[in-house]
Amino acid sequence: MSELLPPRGYKKEDTEKRKKWLEKKTGFHLNETGPDNPEDFKGIIENHVGYMHLPLAIAGPLLIDGTYAKGEFYIPFCTLEGTLTMSMTRGLFLTHLSGGIKTNHIKQELSRSPIFIFKDIDKCIPFIEWVNQNFEILKREAESTTRYGKLLRIDKYPSQNSVILDFVYDTAEASGQNMVTIATHKACRYIIDNYKCESGFRYYIESNFNGDKNPAYKSLLLGRSHFVVASTLIEGRLLKRILRVTAKEYVDGWIQCTRGSTEAGIFGMNMHVANALTAIYLATGQDAASVVENAGGIISYEVRNSNDLFATITMPSITVGTVGGGTRLKQARKNLEMLGCTGKDSSKKLAEIVCACALALELSLGGAIVSDEFAFSHSKYGRK
Amino acid sequence: MSELLPPRGYKKEDTEKRKKWLEKKTGFHLNETGPDNPEDFKGIIENHVGYMHLPLAIAGPLLIDGTYAKGEFYIPFCTLEGTLTMSMTRGLFLTHLSGGIKTNHIKQELSRSPIFIFKDIDKCIPFIEWVNQNFEILKREAESTTRYGKLLRIDKYPSQNSVILDFVYDTAEASGQNMVTIATHKACRYIIDNYKCESGFRYYIESNFNGDKNPAYKSLLLGRSHFVVASTLIEGRLLKRILRVTAKEYVDGWIQCTRGSTEAGIFGMNMHVANALTAIYLATGQDAASVVENAGGIISYEVRNSNDLFATITMPSITVGTVGGGTRLKQARKNLEMLGCTGKDSSKKLAEIVCACALALELSLGGAIVSDEFAFSHSKYGRK
Amino acid sequence: MSELLPPRGYKKEDTEKRKKWLEKKTGFHLNETGPDNPEDFKGIIENHVGYMHLPLAIAGPLLIDGTYAKGEFYIPFCTLEGTLTMSMTRGLFLTHLSGGIKTNHIKQELSRSPIFIFKDIDKCIPFIEWVNQNFEILKREAESTTRYGKLLRIDKYPSQNSVILDFVYDTAEASGQNMVTIATHKACRYIIDNYKCESGFRYYIESNFNGDKNPAYKSLLLGRSHFVVASTLIEGRLLKRILRVTAKEYVDGWIQCTRGSTEAGIFGMNMHVANALTAIYLATGQDAASVVENAGGIISYEVRNSNDLFATITMPSITVGTVGGGTRLKQARKNLEMLGCTGKDSSKKLAEIVCACALALELSLGGAIVSDEFAFSHSKYGRK
Amino acid sequence: MSELLPPRGYKKEDTEKRKKWLEKKTGFHLNETGPDNPEDFKGIIENHVGYMHLPLAIAGPLLIDGTYAKGEFYIPFCTLEGTLTMSMTRGLFLTHLSGGIKTNHIKQELSRSPIFIFKDIDKCIPFIEWVNQNFEILKREAESTTRYGKLLRIDKYPSQNSVILDFVYDTAEASGQNMVTIATHKACRYIIDNYKCESGFRYYIESNFNGDKNPAYKSLLLGRSHFVVASTLIEGRLLKRILRVTAKEYVDGWIQCTRGSTEAGIFGMNMHVANALTAIYLATGQDAASVVENAGGIISYEVRNSNDLFATITMPSITVGTVGGGTRLKQARKNLEMLGCTGKDSSKKLAEIVCACALALELSLGGAIVSDEFAFSHSKYGRK
Secondary structure (H helix, E strand, O other), X not given: OOOOOXXXXXXXXXXXXXXXXXXHHHOOOOOOOOOXXXXXXXXXXXXXXXXXXXXXXXXXXXXXXXXXXXXXXXXXXXXOOOOHHHHHHHHHHHXXXXXXXXXXXXXXXEEEOOEEEEOOHHHHHHHHHHHHHOHHHHHHHHHXXXXXXXXXXXXXXXXXXXXXXXXXXXXXXXXXXXXXXXXXXXXXXXXXXXXXXXXOEEEEOOOOOOOOOOOEHXXXXXXXXXXXXXXXXXXXXXXXXXXXXXXXXXXXXXXXXXXXXXXXXXXXXXXXXXXXXXXXXXXXXXOHHHHHXXXXXXXXXXXXXXXXXXXXXXXXXXXXXXXXXXXXXXXXXHHHHHOOOOOOOHHHHHHHHHHHHHXXXXXXXXXXXXXXXXXXXXXXXXXX | OOOOOOOOOOOHHHHHHXXXXXXXXXXXXXXXXXXXXXXXXXXXXXXXXXXXXEEEEEEEEEEEEOOOOEEEEEEEEOOOOOOHHHHHHHHHHXXXXXXXXXXXXXXXXXXXXXXXXXXOHHHHHHHHXXXXXXXXXXXXXXXXXXXXXXXXXXXXXXXXXXXXXEEEEEOOOEOOHHHHHHHHHHHHHHHHHHOOOOOOEEEEOOOOOOOOOOOEHHHHHHOEEEEEEEEEEEOHHHHHHHHOOOHHHHHXXXXXXXXXXXXXOEOOEOOOHHHHHHHHHHHOOOOHHHHHHHOOOEEEEEEEOOOEEEEEEEEEEEOOXXXXXXXXXXXXXXXXXXXXXXXXXXXXXXXXXXXXXXXHHHHHHHHHHHOOOHHHHHHHHOOO | OOOOOOOOOOOHHHHHHHHHHHHHXXXXXXXXXXXXXXXXXXXXXXXXXXXXXXXXXXXXXXXXXXXXXXXXXXXXXXXXXXXXXXXXXXXXXHHHHOOOEEXXXXXXXXXXXXXXXXXXXXXXXXXXXXXXXXXXXXXXXXXXXXXXXXXXXXXXXXXXXXXXXXXXXEOOOEOOHHHHHHHHHHHHHHHHHHOOOOOOXXXXXXOOOOOOOOOEHHHHHHOEEEEEEEEEEEOHHHHHHHHOOOHHHHHHHHHHHHHXXXXXXXXXXXXXXXXXXXHHHHHOOOOHHHHHHHOOOEEEEEEEOOOEEEEEEEEEEEXXXXXXXXXXXXXXXXXXXXXXXXXXXXXXXXXXXXXXXXXXXXXXXXXXXXXXXXXXXXXXXXXX | OOXXXXXXXXXXXXXXXXXXXXXXXXOOOOOOOXXXXXXXXXXOOOOEEEEEEEEXXXXXXXXXXXXOOEEEEEEEXXXXXXXXXXXXXXXXXXXXXXXXXXXEEEEEEEEEOOEEEEOOHHHHHHHHHHHHHOHHHHHHHHHOOOOOOEEEEEEEEEEOOEEEEEEEEEOOOEOOHHHHHHHHHXXXXXHHHHOOOOOOEEEEOOOOOOOOOOOEHHHHHHOEEEEEEEEEEEOHHHHHHHHOOOHHHHHHXXXXXXXXXXXXOEOOEOOOHHHHHHHHHHXXXXXXXXXXXXXXXXXXXXXXXXXXXXXXXXXXXXXXXXXXXXXXXXXXXHHHHHOOOOOOOHHHHHHHHHHHHHHHHHHHHHHHHHOOOHHHHHHHHOOO
């Protein structure tokens, strides 16, 4: 090991060694402590030296009637943007008084997409046929590496002199990025050992095609991880009382926003779904970087019964889980338990809660913009 | 206040009241503590009830030669994705041995984009002319709300029967989202009070056009907040030793990745810039939700001197600051101090560090994919 | 009928009446004649008054080894952009000397995508299940309207409180836009008459989702009409002789072009596939407006055998046919016959020819840019 | 010259030689004639062998009140899609009865975007400064090649180790693609001869960044060639009489269409602007391949006065001209004259007519979809 680099290891004394090393290098001594045993960080983080103590708020309650999530939920919310928790609470309050938010869990599919590159374009179709014929074997190989993951199918995308195989899995309660990597790698090794192409071929475990940590039209169209839809119907008098706008004013305002989004070339169609996702992901041990692939939800609003507002959101990609990774951390677990998100179908339940909260937060922000209270609330809650 | 909602307030006793309320509602008692005084959370978070203690790692050192950032930096890194810190350290080590990473800070501009809607299309051009004539007044109004922000210009985008005014600011050391909202709102109030249009007009403080918390082609093209470019030249022998690939193999692999990105309709051109950004944002008190608008960097690689690898990234949008918001938190401050990111031009310096780290992490991941060690390293570091 | 409007009718005398009417209105007398009988324009154009005599050129010959197209083809080329025919001929000559262009016809699928809108989100899944159960009946209904079209499947895309049904057809030798409209409409009428939903539903025959006459990431990903891949391997000495560049110079230039495309937010990845398509579509009676949905092909280049250039293009959407619509016009027929594009699988053959020509034209343009002869050739051939 | 290729030359006898050559090669004798002298094809097409006689229809009249186009216009319309002319006429009739279409010509700017590539990223800013300092000289060089074109400015886009210079011109009555190529090439030659960079640099005349023949978010945002906005207000009773829908029904239908567009990842926001553009471009000697870069218009609809429909379209890119290229052809000239599109500002006038027609055609199609007459009209007019 180079002197240049921090000492390795997951043990308590390794952490101490690193802290000393860091102090020697920078003069800074990190002395924060946390509830988890550093040795439990294996699989979550390496080179551990300390903690970030992010403030946690509570928003809600959310009233929801979903495929899996049903009842009242108090939302742990970890953000650094002033106003956001108040706005989320306002949105949840509004929808609660109106009878809550409905959600529909459509599907859960996560993929890894290796690419196989041949010498010429005519090698692609025979390869696809071979993959089709050997699906059961490839499935067995892939699934041999995981207790819970199931390979649902392999989608084939020929292009140029290559074929991308999109290995699509049900990852159960895990968000599953690691699971699909390891399983797909095993299946790919089988392909490499068994597929014969006289002119040879190359392969990479990932072609970026699966949209991991990237905004991708593929994910918007076909879904990635949890695909959830949510809706709510807000009575006109509540809209007026709580957001200080009418349904018509609200919809007129939203139309301008779709216009601005289209002109700016914005991916997805929403104002700040990213905020709701980031805050809940941080509070529940999710990988916050996944928000980048998840934030492209599509919202629409319509006036109903002359004065009510029907609001609905489609989120084709919510990459969350309730086991593994950061969900193992003590506080993440506690928050997941508080949400009742443990056990069978809990990742689907969590995805529905996330989707409903995203809708509630959008509703509140939309109201602030239409009533022109947005700047005021940010000068009140967003400054010291 | 409704009984349904959590009690408000920033005082210690308010937090205690909320914790009791939450316990009554859910049976869960939050007992985490943190270094900051809850009263200091004003402007950062409302409804505070506790803390998330995220593990913090150290990566690096980064060797950088930038417009503002120069020398060696030890990177505080807050992630929940196993392997990531090791991979970042590997990338930083590789570039360090090769002479470091160069960065170029191109510009820093953040905008807020209100929309003005008229009755008919022929009202747009006269409005634009009026705005041009009154720029100095509008600038004075906007800047009257902020000590540091400067209104650089107002870009006008006519469309349909409306005009979007893109108020473009230099936000100095702040990330500035609040600053530009409040300043622009003041200027808009002036417009509303003083612009006369016989058929009237409406306005919204935000049209979504500025790309806040959204991936936007506008931001990719024109920039949003810090616009930084980074590059490094890796010697062939180091590439072989540390990534176990040749420069040609590396570039061949990357080409497949651009193919997969284009076919999947991915915004930007990189594999996982989102990961580096999220980890550093969390460690330095940035708003992690901004990663959604920042993750669209464009990477390219080329073989040089027959066996060296030239790697470069353009990141037109890095929305970070070193004052205000979450950067006020004690640990965030400490980490910013450790990075030397305080005082004049420190936000530019931080943006350069972020950009350089994003490049280093990409380099390491690319190596893992080309050498086919990606799945192996994730099964080693990504599992318990 | 209003006096304001041109007189209707497909007969010769109707055309004469319209010409008189136009002369009365504008003072302009149209006296162009053409080979087709105006009565044969039924189904192609209404309100016929005259002709545009576009100049037709010949490019080629193309040497091709495809799934359906094999041998030498002389390409009828109808353009108004000077230099283009020369450039196409140069590209075809280059690839001819190098052994020709290989093509691979991957699939042919055209869809129509009606949307069904329900009162609430929970009505979507039951509807999808009903459609699955009734697929055979819907297929029979759809196919009852066409002799050649086959309904391959119905893809279901739930979103918000609606479901888009993507009716995917094999349209045989027809480009098929009309065929899929009429067939899908018949199936939709069956749904309307037979699907019961107590809270009712609305439907529209088209949701814009199918990408007709629009650039759509869906088409790039899943294909629309013919999906074809082409490639060619150019010997280094021919590249030097004909394009005056080396393979390495060529690839280096192309990389800059992908950079410019990504930064400008360009859909697809090519320089001017649109030109080749438009010229051949016009010469063979295709709907030139379809070029908009077809021009997003993805090109890549690589150096092989140290000095040769491997070029390949994926075109997931080439909306052409050899029967119906404008292909009935006498000259279009003649050109189709000259291309041997009549009878079984002729639309696939034509699509392969189009794809190969697009690649050849790109190759030539790329050469002109890299050798810096682009401006020169346009000042020679693009000016009077 | 290779025996493989068609004989060259613009003279009548050259055409005859080519026709013989083609007959020898393919057995096909082309005997179509046209009104233009083949020698006049120089600058438009090479390797001329014959003609395509496309049927021409008349649609309209359009009633328009624009910045440049004012009054009634009879629209020459060259299409091969049955129903389209009737639909266009219906849309124009509807808007005529409602008082016509307003248009607003916002700007006209066409660019060429060469890229300059340096050895390292730190060479970019000094280069940009040099370009700024030498703008007047570069302008003189560029404009020395054209009688009408004016270089308005050079926008600089640094990225990676390169700078794209976007040379933005006013091309007056020409569509100008050739003009900007030749002018920019001259300016670039000056740069190459005069800019000193010790580590050298490369350049390409085009980086694909200007969006020529490609759908580009840059063009949608900043415009390319003519940027035009159009609107119309349709009385409820006319909407009912002619489209058989109410304003509310119309808007409700359109919302579904924006949903489908967003989900499919469609560039722009319209149903088939491409159709109107292609038909008018073909009839007026424009380059129909430019439709690909022009078809991304953004449409919106709203209910006004409880029952009227306000419709508006923004088309940031309409690449048309009234001099040069195909507009020199006799029939194109005649049609341009019939439209009054000759002389000063005639290209702007033409662009406004195109934009208004695009709106009218969309209005009619939207009506057909909402009233569910779309399939019926296509089975009536779209089949033989």
